[in-house]
Amino acid sequence: MQPDTSAIPIDPCKHCGSGAPVDVHFCPRCDRILTLGRHGDYFTFFGLRRRLRLDVKDLEQRFRALSRLFHPDYFHNATPTERLASLERSSYLNDAFRTLRDPMARLEYLLKLEGFTPKESHDSTTKVPQGLLEEVFGLNEELEAIQDMRAEGASASEIALRLSAARRPVEANLDRHEEQLHALMSEHDACLEGGDAEGRQSALSRLRTLLLERTYLMNLLATVRRETGAAEAAAS
Amino acid sequence: MSKVVGIDLGTTNSLVAFVKDGAPFVIADESGDTLLPSIVSVDGHDIAHVGREAQRRLLTDASRTVYSVKRFMGRGIEDVKGEEHWFPFRVSGEAGGVVRVHLDGRELTPPEISAFILRELKRRAEAFFAREGDIDPEVAAAVITVPAYFNDAQRTATRDAGRLAGLEVLRIINEPTAACLAYGLDRRREGVIAVYDFGGGTFDISILRVQEGVFQVLSTNGDTHLGGDDIDRLLVQLVTDDVGLDPAARPDAVQAVRKAVIQAKWDLSEFEETHIEVADLPGRSEPYRRRLTRAEFESLIAPIVARTMEPCRRALEDAGLKASQVDEAVLVGGSTRIPMVRREVERTFGRAPHTDLNPDEVVAIGAAVQADILVSGRREMLLLDVTPLSLGIETMGGVVSKIILRNSTIPASGSEMFTTFVDSQTAVDIHILQGEREMAPDNRSLGRFKLRGIPPMPAGLPRIQVRFQIDANGILSVSAHELRTGIAQTIEVKPSYGLTDEEVERMLIESFEHAQEDVDARLLIEVRNEAETIIAATEKTLRRPDFVEIAASRLTRPELALIQAALADLKQSMGVPDRNVIQVKAAALNQATEHLAEVMMNWSVQAALAGRTADDVAAKGR
Numbered sequence: 001m002q003p004d005t006s007a008i009p010i011d012p013c014k015h016c017g018s019g020a021p022v023d024v025h026f027c028p029r030c031d032r033i034l035t036l037g038r039h040g041d042y043f044t045f046f047g048l049r050r051r052l053r054l055d056v057k058d059l060e061q062r063f064r065a066l067s068r069l070f071h072p073d074y075f076h077n078a079t080p081t082e083r084l085a086s087l088e089r090s091s092y093l094n095d096a097f098r099t100l101r102d103p104m105a106r107l108e109y110l111l112k113l114e115g116f117t118p119k120e121s122h123d124s125t126t127k128v129p130q131g132l133l134e135e136v137f138g139l140n141e142e143l144e145a146i147q148d149m150r151a152e153g154a155s156a157s158e159i160a161l162r163l164s165a166a167r168r169p170v171e172a173n174l175d176r177h178e179e180q181l182h183a184l185m186s187e188h189d190a191c192l193e194g195g196d197a198e199g200r201q202s203a204l205s206r207l208r209t210l211l212l213e214r215t216y217l218m219n220l221l222a223t224v225r226r227e228t229g230a231a232e233a234a235a236s
Numbered sequence: 237m238s239k240v241v242g243i244d245l246g247t248t249n250s251l252v253a254f255v256k257d258g259a260p261f262v263i264a265d266e267s268g269d270t271l272l273p274s275i276v277s278v279d280g281h282d283i284a285h286v287g288r289e290a291q292r293r294l295l296t297d298a299s300r301t302v303y304s305v306k307r308f309m310g311r312g313i314e315d316v317k318g319e320e321h322w323f324p325f326r327v328s329g330e331a332g333g334v335v336r337v338h339l340d341g342r343e344l345t346p347p348e349i350s351a352f353i354l355r356e357l358k359r360r361a362e363a364f365f366a367r368e369g370d371i372d373p374e375v376a377a378a379v380i381t382v383p384a385y386f387n388d389a390q391r392t393a394t395r396d397a398g399r400l401a402g403l404e405v406l407r408i409i410n411e412p413t414a415a416c417l418a419y420g421l422d423r424r425r426e427g428v429i430a431v432y433d434f435g436g437g438t439f440d441i442s443i444l445r446v447q448e449g450v451f452q453v454l455s456t457n458g459d460t461h462l463g464g465d466d467i468d469r470l471l472v473q474l475v476t477d478d479v480g481l482d483p484a485a486r487p488d489a490v491q492a493v494r495k496a497v498i499q500a501k502w503d504l505s506e507f508e509e510t511h512i513e514v515a516d517l518p519g520r521s522e523p524y525r526r527r528l529t530r531a532e533f534e535s536l537i538a539p540i541v542a543r544t545m546e547p548c549r550r551a552l553e554d555a556g557l558k559a560s561q562v563d564e565a566v567l568v569g570g571s572t573r574i575p576m577v578r579r580e581v582e583r584t585f586g587r588a589p590h591t592d593l594n595p596d597e598v599v600a601i602g603a604a605v606q607a608d609i610l611v612s613g614r615r616e617m618l619l620l621d622v623t624p625l626s627l628g629i630e631t632m633g634g635v636v637s638k639i640i641l642r643n644s645t646i647p648a649s650g651s652e653m654f655t656t657f658v659d660s661q662t663a664v665d666i667h668i669l670q671g672e673r674e675m676a677p678d679n680r681s682l683g684r685f686k687l688r689g690i691p692p693m694p695a696g697l698p699r700i701q702v703r704f705q706i707d708a709n710g711i712l713s714v715s716a717h718e719l720r721t722g723i724a725q726t727i728e729v730k731p732s733y734g735l736t737d738e739e740v741e742r743m744l745i746e747s748f749e750h751a752q753e754d755v756d757a758r759l760l761i762e763v764r765n766e767a768e769t770i771i772a773a774t775e776k777t778l779r780r781p782d783f784v785e786i787a788a789s790r791l792t793r794p795e796l797a798l799i800q801a802a803l804a805d806l807k808q809s810m811g812v813p814d815r816n817v818i819q820v821k822a823a824a825l826n827q828a829t830e831h832l833a834e835v836m837m838n839w840s841v842q843a844a845l846a847g848r849t850a851d852d853v854a855a856k857g858r
Binding site: 071072074 | 407613644648705
């Protein structure tokens with residue numbers, strides 16, 4: 001889907017009163033920095049299309065160039081309105097860069113932009129995603145078995161060994177998810193280039209599922225790792 | 237146009253620097269001194285002394301003299317428990333409030349004391365510009381540096397100190413970043429730089445990427461309560477334990493010991509061994525003298541040096557880099573003169589650190605460079621710093637919800653939605669915290685904000701958006717809007733460890749009433765400063781491990797006796813409040829040591845020719 005360009009919203013320039021299209025950073029008439037006001041999104045701010053596979057070097061270069069335009073250092077003698085505009089634009093730029101630089105944060109952000117947000121944020125961390133039910137079930141059984149071992153007085157090093165064994169399939173699954181995510185991101189970008197709106201929606205929907213599963217797996221892994229760490233500490 | 241200077245407001249020493257025609261330099265006082273000891277002393281006539289004179293008064297009037305006040309900036313009394321008895325002055329404060337320092341019947345806040353130091357630097361710079369024949373020597377604004385790991389309260393306290401000193405603080409910048417700017421000037425290299433900043437009271441590590449003139453801080457870490465002060469305290473304890481001295485009972489004696497151990501610490505950066513010497517200590521007829529080898533010193537301070545390594549590791553991790561990816565390491569702060577510290581940095585980053593700029597001056601130079609960027613608007617260099625600590629608010633059950641994560645590039649912003657819990661509720665309390673811990677009490681409380689003027693509505697209906705903005709100084713501001721009505725809310729701030737605007741205003745008025753200067757007193761101080769420099773240089777020579785060898789072969793007995801007599805004479809006259817007397821005695825010592833200086837020069841030249849290093853020379857004297 002192409003961004004809608006039929007009606008470009010206009011934001012007023014607080015200095016000369018003339019208008020400027022959203023995501024133009026400086027007033028076309030008086031050349032002053034514009035207050036952030038209404039604006040598009042992180043992608044348009046950087047002058048980028050909504051691609052998921054970005055060239056990070058190019059992004060960094062854009063970030064540095066825009067920093068050189070907005071930074072409060074250069075507006076120290078300007079009017080209060082310009083100073084505020086510089087502060088807002090710099091903050092927004094920094095937030096945008098932080099998000100777009102990281103592929104997963106970028107994906108999460110795009111899903112939100114395109115309306116693919118999970119209903120409740122805690123759903124994604126507490127409810128077991130459909131595709132992982134079997135795996136989580138197996139891991140829970142294993143963890144319980146380890147719990148029993150501990151109750152029966154197994155040595156800490158034995159428990160640590162068993163825990164890291166239990167971790168391996170989760171790690172492998174996480175790797176598979178990463179791979180699939182990257183493949184799907186490329187698919188999404190291809191649809192974007194080719195103007196295939198339907199394909200793009202389908203890719204995004206699958207990306208959302210994978211991303212939720214990935215988040216769940218990461219949390220799961222963190223728990224097992226914590227346990228392993230505790231067992232190893234007790235062993236030494 | 238009035239001038240904008242760069243100021244390094246340090247724990248031990250403070251400096252002021254300026255950029256003229258693109259070249260930065262540190263401004264010296266009338267006697268050529270660039271370092272201003274960060275010490276403030278009040279005498280019986282309600283006159284405040286700053287710098288060398290205050291440093292001398294540390295030995296004669298310890299209870300009315302304050303040093304290392306930076307350790308107290310933006311802190312509460314509970315933060316300094318357990319160390320206050322090492323300081324000769326008394327501190328107090330209410331729980332959860334600002335620390336107050338007792339100074340001759342007055343209770344001053346740390347920003348007020350720091351303002352004395354800043355005023356002196358402002359005066360020093362203005363005197364310099366006046367000497368240069370500048371038409372407008374006034375200094376009205378400054379860039380002031382702070383440790384990178386300073387929290388919001390500590391930064392705000394620094395800005396308040398500037399205001400109290402009559403300086404508009406254009407920017408607060410981080411010390412390691414400033415140092416990097418100073419280095420960036422003449423090399424213009426690209427790559428990853430680690431700045432290891434170990435000063436008098438704080439330790440900072442920053443990892444930067446320099447590319448196309450943009451100095452971007454990737455991560456920062458540190459400890460705002462770890463520095464040379466801690467090393468000094470260990471050494472003081474060594475001596476007080478040795479002689480059975482109760483530090484709380486004899487603040488003057490502790491200061492004499494402190495002076496002696498600092499000298500010994502400096503010596504050990506150059507020599508393999510030295511002596512801690514204190515002329516007279518309570519309950520002793522003999523002067524105190526204790527041998528201290530570098531090995532002994534290193535095993536004593538090893539735990540302190542080790543404490544700097546964990547922040548280095550974390551900073552690298554946060555930057556997503558390995559130590560081997562660091563292209564250059566830069567050393568800042570006086571404590572990096574210690575050979576053991578240099579060795580550890582080299583081991584950690586796998587490369588020899590840069591030491592070509594004076595570690596005492598590099599931060600002030602960087603501040604001046606930043607001041608120049610701000611004033612000139614030149615865009616070839618740009619500094620992008622980060623906020624060192626995460627910002628969050630307390631939510632139900634005392635858990636912290638993070639809004640701006642640590643190491644976010646600043647300016648940064650974040651927002652959070654609030655609502656009401658009871659019908660027609662018109663105010664909401666917000667508790668703001670800084671830190672990485674999960675639970676609110678484990679973090680730094682920045683303040684409590686009261687959101688007022690919410691239109692009465694059923695519970696849960698108002699949608700109040702609170703926006704948190706961290707500016708380029710790393711200082712927070714908060715604003716709020718009720719989204720349904722669009723009404724902007726008023727926010728009342730009660731800073732936890734800071735001053736309210738009204739308090740700063742009041743202090744500002746009071747400080748004007750005390751602004752008076754005594755020209756005679758100043759001239760006396762300058763003469764004393766010069767004399768002290770000569771004394772220090774002479775004593776350093778006499779203390780060299782190989783001095784006996786040198787004296788035996790190159791100096792006559794009467795010559796040596798003359799030097800010692802002139803030295804003792806001048807030291808005795810230092811307490812006399814007559815600048816002519818001191819000047820005469822100083823000239824006498826200068827004359828007496830003229831030949832000695834020549835001898836020492838030849839000696840080191842010959843040693844160098846013979847291929848012996850300074851270390852060999854020192855070792856031989858053992």
